[in-house]
Amino acid sequence: MYHVSKRSFLKLAGAAGTLAATPALVGRAMADTPPATARGQVVAGISQEPTVFNPLMPGSEYDQGIWWQVFSTLWHIDAEGRVVPDLAAELPTVANGGLSADGRIWKVKLRRDVTWHDGTPFTAHDVKYTLDLINNPDFRVRNRVGHSLLRNVTVAADDEIHWLLAEPFAPYMSVLSLTFIVPRHILSAAEDPNTAAFNSAPVGTGPFRWGKRQAGEYILLDRNPDYHGDGPWLERVVFRYIPDQTMLYTQFRSGEIDYLGLSGLQPAFDAEARALPGLRIVAAPAPFVEHIALNHAFPPFADKAVRQALYLGMNRVARLQAIYHGRPIETESYVPQGHWAYDDSLPRHRHDPEAAKALLDQAGWRVGADGIREKDGVRLAFTNSTSSGSQSREQAQQLLMQDWREIGVEMTIENMPGAVIWGDFWQKSQYQSVMVASNFLQGSDPDVTPRFSSKAIPAQGGNGLNTYQYKNPEVDALLDRGTREVDQEVRRKIYHRLQRIIREDLVFLPVSQSVIVEGVTDTLIGYKPNINASSNCWNLRSWYWAQ
Structure with missing residues (x-):
């Protein structure tokens, strides 16, 4: 090391x-x-299908x-x-x-x-x-x-x-x-x-070998006896896909699942799970930032006043307390708190529906006969999507609909299975808005060129993860400087400026840094x-x- x-x-x-x-x-x-000698297997329960x-x-x-x-x-x-x-x-x-x-x-x-x-x-x-x-x-x-x-x-x-x-x-x-x-x-x-058979039956050098995939159910991996590192100490690993998170927890509680991870334990089950014998419940800060992704190519979201009004209209604290029991950490940045590049001086979110209404009025979005605002014949209405089966996010969507209806904005829910939503729908910016948690870092480096560079928009021929379709020349210049600079203190200032621009522009609506509560057999x-x-x-x- x-x-x-x-x-x-x-x-x-x-x-x-x-x-x-x-x-x-x-x-x-x-x-x-x-x-x-290696023995046994681990069944890992996950809510979205690889x-x-x-x-x-x-x-x-x-x-x-x-x-x-x-x-x-x-x-x-x-x-x-x-x-x-x-x-x-x-x-x-x-x-x-x-x-x-x-x-x-x-x-x-x-x-x-x-x-x-x-x-x-x-x-x-x-x-x-x-x-x-x-x-x-x-x-x-x-x-x-x-x-x-x-x-x-x-x-x-x-x-x-x-x-x-x-x-x-x-x-x-x-x-x-x-x-x-x-x-x-x-x-x-x-x-x-791009279409090689390898992509469905991969061959690697890792600790486990490809075994079998039953689409929609599980993936089985077998121990690699010739692995070059220490281990593995298990004969096999099974990733079991269970989109219904109540059923996922039920199988963890009954011992059919040994590890419940990635999506984590839903808050509603937290107290019961911690009282069960033979299980460990672990709350671990994660680099994921929960946010509302906005497609800037969708005309209403190109208007900064709309993005600002949506953020003011969102009762974030109530949502985190009511649904997540205060677990996540409120944030304004895409950089995890505790990271050397994190800027803790960003403007703090406030819930102010009256200020949101005033902003929309000033921007020319007038309330129509049905209570929904419109401008130049375009209603301020859009869809919001996330992976189906997540009760917490589905509840959060319901609260958002109410929050935004109060300021004259109509949000409708259009959820779909994870295997669908995170395909071209997300990668090619076919969405209007998405509720998602993302790890913006590159490994552990704060460079976010793939996320915010104007050259990293897949829907426009770029290679990257800028599905927001966000473009800003100053951001492009800062991203370029940040990767060329080798002095960490100089880089810190560059990434602080980047965080401030992303926050002020509200490229996405930040909600919280994830604290994933996972479960492991004792x-x-x-x-x-x-x-x-x-x-x-x-x-x-x-x-x-x-x-």
Whole structure:
């Protein structure tokens, strides 16, 4: 393991992983040790179905829960914010010659004992193929931020790869911590990697191998006996998909599910669950920010006065107390509280329906005969969507409808299964508004180029996650500066300014930073919440049953 130094470039690439909230190991006293041989299985209950199994393609945190098991990265960031080598034999640093002083020249040494699940040796050619595929304009990649700066990617030996960055890019160490490496020998043989059979039956180097998928029900992964790291200590893992969160909790309570995660335990079940024997209920701050995503290409939302009025009209405190029992942390930013780049001086939300009405009046949105405002023949009416089956969000939608009806705005609910909503509907900005929780960070770096750059709008041909279709030249310039700068204090000022613009523009309507309450069977050891990962399944390779 390597802790980044204060003055080097690597500090700026890796120190972003160190957050104030560092979760301690959760579970029994660790006198228990892993079994001599792997045994048993874990059934992980989730409320949304994983559907994207090529880890380079656009996917959700539910998909990431699968990626962490099947694939490996060059390195990852653990729960303490440390950058830990995985496929890399060591972290590249200035001291060991792996990084040039300006952070542009990289020489990465790789492990020699890694094989793909089909027995083929892993080499530097796989890393080069992965990086080249990400930059292939015909490939439907999640995003190319950082990777697009790659130049002269060269295989120096089977266990060493070199590249040059066109310019310094401080977040690249963090970006690579979430870049899963894919097999050249399989994907290069496919006619089109976008539609390759691999995308439905992936082959990786991770601790578990692809077993079976029953669409709409479960995904079964088997232990990889040739895994290059420690573990895994389980024979198999089953991700069971149960969209009804009442049923999900019922199966956890009855012991049919060993781990209830990602969507977490619904507030209505919290008190009962904590009183049940044999279960651990863990509240862990998460990097997800719950918000109302607004599609800025939808004409009413292009009007800043409308966005401001919606925010003033939203009774956020009442919603968090009534539905979530005050669990989440109110926020105005996309950066998690406790992160070194977080700006705690942003304007605080207030619920002021009269001010909202005045704003809309001034902007020319007049109340019509049916009580709904209109302007130039356009009614101030829109749909709001989220994944069906989430009782808490569905209740929140009902409250929002009432809040906004009071100021003359009509919201209708249009929910759909997770596998549908997070596909083209979300990725291609086919929505009007969406209730969603997002992790905006890149690994643990505060660069949000994929989220807010005008070049990262998928619906307009860009590669990224800017489904809001938001454009702002000053934001573009700040994003560019933030990735080129290597001084953390200078970067802090840049990202503070970015947060202020995003908040003032109300690109989205912020609600809260998530505190995910997850459940684990008491005799299951190794569960460790990690704010640097989008899924607390990140280290399933280390889980085992107490002996």
